[in-house]
């Protein structure tokens with residue numbers, strides 16, 4: 076018996092009016108797999124993550140998480156669009172880190188990390204604080220737990236955001252260009268935290284990135300998106316080392332050119 | 335205007351009232367006017383509280399309510415914004431009894447002014463909620479919060495700061511509108527002034543005192559709102575400025 080994929084996009088399409096952003100996407104991600112998504116601007120990379128986080132609705136197809144539909148629910152043997160209660164049940168398995176951090180500005184690092192565990196998971200404050208303290212330690216910010224976001228550098232804010240997402244104990248973590256808003260010298264510390272997360276936690280990770288070096292070293296698989304479709308995918312060595320598709324070659328060439 | 339200027343004006347207004355009170359000729363007006371001022375303040379405070387409640391509920395209803403609730407809230411807001419407070423007072427006080435519902439004049443005053451200002455307030459609340467960055471909502475969704483949890487814990491606390499100045503303006507509008515209640519038999523500050531004026535014809539001192547009293551009340555309000563704004567934005571500033 077083959078194991079259920081952690082995430083399955085089954086023939087998923089997304090349109091904005093006349094613009095088709097994703098066109099019949101099929102993508103399976105295995106438990107614990109680290110998948111990087113690369114591709115030119117506007118190719119639909121962010122949209123893939125946002126649909127999985129239920130920040131966008133989909134127009135066609137079904138998204139599955141651990142064998143259960145996320146966008147739909149079963150009713151009398153057929154799939155009907157999911158209601159909010161169902162979405163929240165499945166969504167609990169997914170966490171996301173954003174390009175622009177999106178920390179809560181009126182809360183300290185610690186408060187950011189305990190808010191949802193207390194209000195959503197119903198954890199006791201002391202337990203939530205203990206867990207948050209561990210996570211802030213993991214991202215190297217135990218010293219900064221009482222700081223407000225504005226008192227932190229971009230890299231520190233992003234690390235708090237990672238700790239905050241982890242505090243909900245998701246099985247799947249989504250990263251959307253999480254280092255793009257950072258000064259170059261702060262990129263490394265955030266990538267290091269993601270590496271650590273990959274090593275120490277049993278997480279399935281899906282990340283959109285422009286850091287080709289990181290994608291190559293970190294991921295089990297790389298998907299190259301072009302115009303709303305997966306144009307080519309494979310292990311990083313193959314995709315970066317010997318791209319088969321002409322578009323992939325052009326893209327990688329252009330990216331490496333730009334440095 | 336700086337908060338010091340405002341406090342200076344308040345002190346000056348109170349000082350002039352006090353100085354006038356030392357004059358034998360003016361002193362006899364004071365007790366009656368103060369009595370009226372107390373009623374004015376009561377109506378203004380209770381009306382403002384009702385306005386806040388109505389404003390928040392109408393805004394949430396229009397943004398997130400199911401269709402019938404949304405329509406109801408829209409109808410409420412449009413009726414109370416689209417007709418004058420005077421007509422609303424008259425309608426509740428003189429027309430409603432024809433349908434068998436007689437309300438006490440004080441209650442009518444609070445309800446009419448509260449509903450009237452609440453209708454404007456709902457737009458303030460709505461705008462402030464919508465002005466919170468989209469990323470904040472998305473972070474809440476990613477943390478699997480319910481709509482109520484997001485609003486209560488994340489969105490409203492941030493929207494609150496943006497709401498304070500426009501609410502300050504609305505409270506002052508409400509305070510000034512209380513003068514209308516003299517037309518439905520209530521002895522507020524404006525009514526007392528007219529009554530005394532008709533009896534004594536001491537127009538200048540009476541209306542000067544009344545003017546200063548209204549000014550003092552609205553200055554207290556403005557100063558209070560400024561302090562609240564300063565405190566609230568301090569909380570956020572720790573999160574904004576670096």
Ligand SMILES: Nc1ncnc2c1ncn2[C@@H]1O[C@H](COP(=O)(O)OP(=O)(O)OP(=O)(O)O)[C@@H](O)[C@H]1O
Nearest residue numbers: 091094096114115116117118119120121122123283
């Ligand atoms: N809310 C929206 N309304 C209309 N069009 C949208 C919306 N969001 C995204 N799009 C369009 O969908 C397409 C894919 O967007 P998406 O953000 O997924 O691209 P991306 O691959 O992440 O690009 P980038 O590398 O620039 O982040 C783009 O053409 C974009 O303009």
Ligand SMILES: [Mg+2]
Nearest residue numbers: 120121122252
């Ligand atoms: Mg993107």
